[in-house]
Amino acid sequence: MRRTLTAIAFVLTFLLGCLPVQVSGASEPTEHTFMLTEADLAYVESDTCRQDWVTGSPATDLETAETMLDERGVRIKPGNPVATATALARTLRVSKDYEKRDTAGKAILLSHELVHYCQRDEQGHTAFEESYFASAGRWRAEVPAYLQSFRTMLLQCMPIPVVEAAIEKRIMTMRDTYLLWDIEPTQYETETRRIWRSVLDVPEHCVAAANDAGQAEAA
Numbered sequence: 001m002r003r004t005l006t007a008i009a010f011v012l013t014f015l016l017g018c019l020p021v022q023v024s025g026a027s028e029p030t031e032h033t034f035m036l037t038e039a040d041l042a043y044v045e046s047d048t049c050r051q052d053w054v055t056g057s058p059a060t061d062l063e064t065a066e067t068m069l070d071e072r073g074v075r076i077k078p079g080n081p082v083a084t085a086t087a088l089a090r091t092l093r094v095s096k097d098y099e100k101r102d103t104a105g106k107a108i109l110l111s112h113e114l115v116h117y118c119q120r121d122e123q124g125h126t127a128f129e130e131s132y133f134a135s136a137g138r139w140r141a142e143v144p145a146y147l148q149s150f151r152t153m154l155l156q157c158m159p160i161p162v163v164e165a166a167i168e169k170r171i172m173t174m175r176d177t178y179l180l181w182d183i184e185p186t187q188y189e190t191e192t193r194r195i196w197r198s199v200l201d202v203p204e205h206c207v208a209a210a211n212d213a214g215q216a217e218a219a
């Protein structure tokens with residue numbers, strides 16, 4: 001009897017051990033758990049549309065940005081009812097309060113839009129428009145463009161906490177877009193935060209300006 005029970009226990013253990021393992025929480029990736037690929041990350045890290053012309057001087061940068069847009073055949077047209085700016089073909093539709101923005105704000109906005117025009121020219125108009133409405137395409141377009149917005153803010157000597165708050169606000173907006181598309185945004189958020197926060201450094205000219213201001217106050 002005892003031998004029989006041992007034999008049954010042995011067979012049961014063997015059978016259970018052969019059952020397919022169910023890992024809790026792990027499921028097949030679906031369109032709702034879209035994952036960024038190595039290619040997406042490599043594209044964003046390569047940052048080919050980085051705008052090295054930004055100096056941090058709002059007046060200079062605004063003038064340069066307007067000239068560069070003009071050279072790309074882009075005209076700025078106010079009256080966008082839905083967004084701060086939309087790069088539609090060769091017309092940059094900016095919101096109707098665009099003119100009320102200060103010079104620094106305009107320079108930040110145009111430095112961002114110039115990245116999109118660079119991407120559009122690199123990828124071709126149709127490819128850019130199509131990919132912009134797919135999850136990875138939107139990510140590839142906006143991560144480098146906002147990286148440029150945040151770099152411009154830093155070069156304008158905006159305090160780090162202000163830029164950090166802008167980063168978090170933008171991550172929330174991106175999350176809303178993905179949730180609207182029924183896509184789990186966790187992975188996007190982690191990678192986006194890592195990339196955007198990588199530029200959080202006070203530029204040298206801002207350190208010097210802060211030191212000068214401190215000395216003037218102490219004198």
Ligand SMILES: [Zn+2]
Pocket residue numbers: 112116141142145146
């Ligand atoms: Zn954008």
